Amino acid sequence: MIELIVADRCTNCGACVEVCPTNVLDPAPAGPPLLARVDDCQTCFMCELYCTADAIYVAPDCDRRVTVTSAEVVASGHLGQYRQHSGWDEWGDRFPNNQWLMEVVFRRAGEAALAKETAR
Missing domain, CATH: 3.30.70.20 (Alpha-Beta Plaits)
Structure with missing residues (x-):
């Protein structure tokens, strides 16, 4: 926050x-x-x-x-x-912006929640 x-x-x-x-x-x-x-x-x-x-x-x-x-x-x-x-602005050449990798994390969390719900 x-x-x-x-x-x-x-x-x-x-x-x-x-x-x-x-x-x-x-x-x-x-x-x-x-x-x-x-x-x-x-x-x-x-x-x-x-x-x-x-x-x-x-x-x-x-x-x-x-x-x-x-x-x-x-x-x-x-x-x-x-x-x-985050590799933002002036840091782009020294730190790669890998925020797009969060898609995998969110997808796995969604799949885990669905599997838990389905198992009930």
């Missing part, structure tokens, strides 16, 4: 607002976008992928909020890590 936008890294480009499929973010008159509807976050990481300033932290837990501070997230090295490991 989206947890925070590090204000001093944010360039106010608005890309995160535009790409969010559930409209979690609202543009602000000044400063970084507002986390307006955090409970609607699907933890899809799109905002984090499109943030070229690496100012957004999305926690992998999609069921509950995780309390973190900007200082903790900056110190952890998590900012921009998802973009990097």
Whole structure:
């Protein structure tokens, strides 16, 4: 779930607002976008992928909020890590984007669920 936008890294480009499929973010008159509807976050990481300033932290837990501070997230090295490991933008030549492999994982999960349901 989206947890925070590090204000001093944010360039106010608005890309995160535009790409969010559930409209979690609202543009602000000044400063970084507002986390307006955090409970609607699907933890899809799109905002984090499109943030070229690496100012957004999305926690992998999609069921509950995780309390973190900007200082903790900056110190952890998590900012921009998802973009990097996804081979996004400037990382494309050093890290392959293997997100398409998730199709196999989802298909196997669906087949396992169907087999479990059928066995009942």
